[in-house]
Amino acid sequence: MANPAYILVSVALVLGLLSESLAAINPVTYNVLDSGAKGDGQTDSTAGFMKAWSAACGTTNPAIIYAPPGRYLLRNARFRGQCENKAIRIRIDGTLVAPSDYNVIGNAGNWLLVEGADGVSIEGGFLDGQGTGLWACKTSGKTCPIGATTLGISNSKNVLINGLTSLNSQMFHIVINGCDNIKVQGVKVLASGNSPNTDGIHVQFSTRVTILNSQISTGDDCVSIGPGTSNLWIENVNCGPGHGISIGSLGRDLKEDGVENVTVKTVTFKNTQNGVRIKTWARQSTGYVRGVLFQHAIMNNVQNPIVIDQNYCPNNKNCPGQVSGVKISDVTYEDIHGTSATAVAVKFDCSKTNPCQEIRMEDVNLTYKNQAAKASCANAAGTTSGLIEPTSCL
Ligand SMILES: *[C@@H]1O[C@H](CO)[C@@H](O)[C@H](O)[C@H]1NC(C)=O
Ligand SMILES: *[C@@H]1O[C@H](CO)[C@@H](O)[C@H](O)[C@H]1NC(C)=O
Numbered sequence: 557m558a559n560p561a562y563i564l565v566s567v568a569l570v571l572g573l574l575s576e577s578l579a580a581i582n583p584v585t586y587n588v589l590d591s592g593a594k595g596d597g598q599t600d601s602t603a604g605f606m607k608a609w610s611a612a613c614g615t616t617n618p619a620i621i622y623a624p625p626g627r628y629l630l631r632n633a634r635f636r637g638q639c640e641n642k643a644i645r646i647r648i649d650g651t652l653v654a655p656s657d658y659n660v661i662g663n664a665g666n667w668l669l670v671e672g673a674d675g676v677s678i679e680g681g682f683l684d685g686q687g688t689g690l691w692a693c694k695t696s697g698k699t700c701p702i703g704a705t706t707l708g709i710s711n712s713k714n715v716l717i718n719g720l721t722s723l724n725s726q727m728f729h730i731v732i733n734g735c736d737n738i739k740v741q742g743v744k745v746l747a748s749g750n751s752p753n754t755d756g757i758h759v760q761f762s763t764r765v766t767i768l769n770s771q772i773s774t775g776d777d778c779v780s781i782g783p784g785t786s787n788l789w790i791e792n793v794n795c796g797p798g799h800g801i802s803i804g805s806l807g808r809d810l811k812e813d814g815v816e817n818v819t820v821k822t823v824t825f826k827n828t829q830n831g832v833r834i835k836t837w838a839r840q841s842t843g844y845v846r847g848v849l850f851q852h853a854i855m856n857n858v859q860n861p862i863v864i865d866q867n868y869c870p871n872n873k874n875c876p877g878q879v880s881g882v883k884i885s886d887v888t889y890e891d892i893h894g895t896s897a898t899a900v901a902v903k904f905d906c907s908k909t910n911p912c913q914e915i916r917m918e919d920v921n922l923t924y925k926n927q928a929a930k931a932s933c934a935n936a937a938g939t940t941s942g943l944i945e946p947t948s949c950l
Contacts, residue, residue, distance in 0.1 A: 583618035583643070586611050588628070595626015595650055602631045609635050618643035623681065626650040632664035632704065637672035637712065644673075648681025648720075654704075658690035658726060662701025666708035667726070670715065677716035683707060685725035691751045691775075703727035703753065713737050721746065728755040729774065732762050741768040749797030749827075751775035756798065761813065763787050770794075777802045778828070783843060784813035790820045800830030800858070803848065805868055807841035807882035814844035821851040831861035831892075834884060836907070838869045841881035848887040855894030855901075861922050862889055864915075864936070866907040880907040886914045887938075893921040901929035901946055904936035911935035921945045 586608040589595070593604030605621075605628070612619035618641055630652050654660075654667050661667050667685060670676055685706045693700035703726030709715055713736040721744040722729040729745045732738050745756040756772035759765050760782030766789045772778035778795035781788060781803045795801060801823065803815055825831045832850040836843070855861040864887075866880040884906065901922035906912035915938030922929045922945065933949035940948045 583620050583645070584612075584615055585620040585622055587622045587624065589624060593623070593628055595624065595628055597627035597629060597653060599629060600631060601628040602633050605630060605633055612644045613637070613639035616640045619645070621646045623648045623650050623652070628652050629655065630668070631655060632661045632667050633669070635668070635670045635673065635676075637674060639673065642675030642714070644676045646676065646678045648679065651682040651684055653684045654686045654706075654726070656686050656689070658687070658693070658703070659701060661704040662690060662726060664704050666731070667704040667706050669708040669710060670712055671708075671710045673712040673715065675714045676712065677718060678720060679718045680720065682721045682723060684723045685729075687724040687726040687747065687751065687754065690726045691748075694752050705729070705731045707731070708733065709738060710734055715739070716741075718742055720744075723747070724751070725754050727753050728758050730757045732757070732759045732765055735762040735765065737764045738762065739766045739768070740770065741766075743770040745770070745772040745774055745778075747774040749773070749775055755780045758782060759785050759788060761785070765789070768792055772798060774798045780804075781815060781818065782806070783815065785818065786816045788818045790823065792822045794824045794826070796826030796828045796856070798828050800825055800828045800833050802830065802833040802835055803845055804833070804835030805837055806845065807836040807839055807843045807880050810840055810842065812841050812843040814846070816844075817847045819849045819851070820853070821849070823852070824854045824856070825858045825861070826856040827858070829859050830863055831855050831858045832863075832889070833860065834864045834887070835868050836866045836880040836882040836884075838867045838875045838878050838880050840878065843881065844883040844885070845887070846883075846885045849890070850888065850892065851890045853892040855892070855896065855922060857895050857897045859897045860900075860903060861894065861896050862892065862902045862920070864904045864906055864912060867905055879909045881910060882907065883910045884912040887912070888916040888918070889920055890918045892919075896922050896924045896929045899924050899930050900932050902931035902949075904933045904950070906935035908935055911937060913937055915950055916940070917944055917948060917950070918942045
């Protein structure tokens with residue numbers, strides 16, 4: 557027979573291990589109501605959210621920050637790593653609301669910022685940037701603050717944004733900057749088609765960003781891709797109204813990181829200014845764009861369905877007479893069809909000193925007013941295969 561003391565020690569050991577592993581499985585929940593937030597739409601809940609974040613960030617166990625249904629008024633808030641644990645879920649069942657006075661966050665850069673984090677997910681919920689007042693100010697030509705990005709993810713890795721709706725951002729809705737391995741899925745962006753600078757999702761200086769199954773209706777680019785972006789995957793996105801999916805503007809700076817390995821597939825554009833675009837300043841630059849695949853796109857009444865514009869120079873300021881230094885190569889357009897809202901459906905306006913190279917087109921059929929649309933090329937070289945309508949000018 558075993559020694560009773562030995563059995564006791566064993567049982568204690570097993571229980572100890574068990575509770576430890578249970579703790580590892582069961583995350584701790586921090587309800588923002590418990591740290592002073594109020595879902596009444598009136599009370600400033602910034603401190604309540606920050607308290608919940610600090611607690612979640614400081615625990616070694618996985619943690620959930622939970623915002624139950626309600627409207628939470630938040631000023632600009634910073635959710636900063638490094639955290640003790642690599643599994644913080646922010647579950648929002650309600651709406652986070654920006655202050656109605658746009659001056660409060662208008663120069664803060666970001667309204668909500670996740671910075672230096674590793675292993676954070678933001679799930680569900682609505683972010684209401686209350687941007688309409690600022691848009692009106694900008695449109696009227698008055699002096700106004702530049703406006704805040706609704707949700708910034710900066711210098712972070714392993715972040716998931718799932719099922720979030722962003723409404724009426726003052727400026728960009730979501731900005732991913734300096735990040736690795738970020739997944740955005742099932743997101744909705746909603747702002748009016750004439751709201752200024754309200755890009756849906758902007759990615760820059762980041763690698764391994766995935767944007768899936770999302771709907772973006774806004775006044776600027778649905779997705780914009782800035783310098784230093786690589787291994788970006790965009791799939792199953794509906795865009796419109798908006799300015800389309802744009803690589804660029806790039807090449808504003810002389811020394812600039814390039815964009816590499818971008819896949820955009822199964823996307824639909826409706827009544828947008830552009831479909832798939834690459835845009836660079838007409839300025840000297842070390843930048844480049846290479847390894848891009850645009851595949852399975854449907855255009856519905858799109859002004860510029862396929863466009864490369866290397867002569868961007870707004871108001872002809874700071875670049876007249878210059879040419880773009882950005883080198884564009886290895887760009888494939890495959891299975892792209894639908895309707896153009898203008899006669900020229902395919903436009904490759906590339907740099908005189910750095911012509912576009914290895915442009916490939918396969919099975920492209922774009923019509924204008926039920927007739928073949930037109931293509932226009934300058935300094936672009938490449939190949940075609942399959943059906944190409946309008947007739948290629950490569
Ligand atoms: C390109 O990016 C995708 C992710 O978007 C990745 O799976 C693939 O391995 C990358 N290709 C190269 C050559 O790095
Ligand atoms: C291109 O698409 C139009 C509209 O869908 C269609 O009528 C036309 O037959 C297509 N062109 C070719 C050559 O298949």
